[in-house]
Amino acid sequence: AAPRSLTIDGKKYPTDSWTNVPPTILAQYGRRLHVQPNHPLSITRKLIESRFPGFRNHNDLPGIVTVHQNFDSLGFTADHPGRSRNDTYYINKDTLLRTHTSAHEVDVFKANTSNGYTISADVYRRDAVDRSHYPIFHQMEGALTWDRSDFKTRQACVDQITTDFEKLPKHDLVVEDPNPSFHAERNPLQEKHHTPEEAEIIGAHLKRSLEDMVVTIFTEADKALAAAGQGSQAEQEPLKVRWVEAFFPHTSPSWELEVWWRGDWLEVLGCGVIDQPLLVRADVPDRIGWAFGIGLERIAMLLFGIPDIRLFWSKDARFLSQFDEGKPIRRFQAFSKHPAAPRDVSFWLPKSNAPVVANTPAAASSAPSPAGGQQTEPSLDGAAPVFHENDLMEIARNTAGDDVEDVKLIDDFVHPKTGRRSLCYRITYRSLEKTLTTEEANALHERISQELVSDFGVQLR
Numbered sequence: 001a002a003p004r005s006l007t008i009d010g011k012k013y014p015t016d017s018w019t020n021v022p023p024t025i026l027a028q029y030g031r032r033l034h035v036q037p038n039h040p041l042s043i044t045r046k047l048i049e050s051r052f053p054g055f056r057n058h059n060d061l062p063g064i065v066t067v068h069q070n071f072d073s074l075g076f077t078a079d080h081p082g083r084s085r086n087d088t089y090y091i092n093k094d095t096l097l098r099t100h101t102s103a104h105e106v107d108v109f110k111a112n113t114s115n116g117y118t119i120s121a122d123v124y125r126r127d128a129v130d131r132s133h134y135p136i137f138h139q140m141e142g143a144l145t146w147d148r149s150d151f152k153t154r155q156a157c158v159d160q161i162t163t164d165f166e167k168l169p170k171h172d173l174v175v176e177d178p179n180p181s182f183h184a185e186r187n188p189l190q191e192k193h194h195t196p197e198e199a200e201i202i203g204a205h206l207k208r209s210l211e212d213m214v215v216t217i218f219t220e221a222d223k224a225l226a227a228a229g230q231g232s233q234a235e236q237e238p239l240k241v242r243w244v245e246a247f248f249p250h251t252s253p254s255w256e257l258e259v260w261w262r263g264d265w266l267e268v269l270g271c272g273v274i275d276q277p278l279l280v281r282a283d284v285p286d287r288i289g290w291a292f293g294i295g296l297e298r299i300a301m302l303l304f305g306i307p308d309i310r311l312f313w314s315k316d317a318r319f320l321s322q323f324d325e326g327k328p329i330r331r332f333q334a335f336s337k338h339p340a341a342p343r344d345v346s347f348w349l350p351k352s353n354a355p356v357v358a359n360t361p362a363a364a365s366s367a368p369s370p371a372g373g374q375q376t377e378p379s380l381d382g383a384a385p386v387f388h389e390n391d392l393m394e395i396a397r398n399t400a401g402d403d404v405e406d407v408k409l410i411d412d413f414v415h416p417k418t419g420r421r422s423l424c425y426r427i428t429y430r431s432l433e434k435t436l437t438t439e440e441a442n443a444l445h446e447r448i449s450q451e452l453v454s455d456f457g458v459q460l461r
């Protein structure tokens, strides 16, 4: 039976029908990889922080927050899909493991101790299992505001932002920015709060600042590639980025920044002009400005060439000893290539199961943004739980821990006569530390298969 309460960091939390945080996640709570000396996530964090001089860096904000902090304070609507128990780890109906560093925006704005700040922290999402997704990852939030009440006129504030914009470092990056600064339907100006000039100059300052940060990161990554004899990308093709319109409840207009890297457009961050009602709620109604959120794992993976997100959690000296914050960035040297053990599980879903919702593609972080997923509340009538893809992800993680590398849907069909639906998932087992025996892989797979039967009433094929 589920425990009546959970004790985390010495604090006791009552549980209820919303509780869905598993012991495996709680066991890793508090590792604080982003501040461990010489850890690649810490090196990445410091590199980004260095491009925002004068910002106050908050690196110690605890990961258990209220539903209010994580969603309501940011203007998420009551029916926003990000609140779903399929995507979010709840301690209980009012308390959760933060899904993004934005959860602290209102509190930090309220404290009002600096114009610019960053917040780096561990964040938690129920999500896919593969080499770039892990249920715990790290984000950095950055924000900069100007106080209109410091100026005689609103125009004087715009002039100040313009001056600040002109002082930002210049770069020779190729930037594609085809969309207007704001767009009535797709990416609206907050016309009750901002003049078009205000939104435009805040957006320009935001974009230039983030382009500068990206130039720094990718130049370092390219130098490391060249030093490792793997060829410089920049020599063949100049670095290029593009701005894509986006949607976040807490910014408008909003964008995502994508970088052309080794033949693909890579989503790097989400950002926008801060929602003014948010600043009103934070008791700083005269401040205007921008915010961004970036996933640190994804950046660290390309900076160092780290091939698997599980490695960040490794305590193996063969991993940790490769990083030194006092030295130029070096490419990671793989130390183990243990064989993969793929196993398939096929099953019929019970008739009562709602359509299976698959995970949406990644957003500003290593995982889908709170905007992805479906709404599900705990069923109170005792009906069999509905299977969602993330349930299998979690069973696999809880059973095989870091020995599961990837879980992928490979077949999905509906029987033409009976109308029953069959799914087949390929689960790839591989340890980063040792070779798994056939028996070990089989045993893990058998336990996962049986749990699907007992928890979701599926019929194995």
Ligand code: PHE
Residues within 6 Å of the ligand: 099, 100, 101, 102, 141, 248, 251, 270, 271, 272, 291, 292, 293, 294, 363, 364, 365, 368, 369, 370
């Ligand atoms: N909180 C957003 C996410 O996790 C990222 C973001 C932060 C977007 C700040 C805009 C401003 O997806």
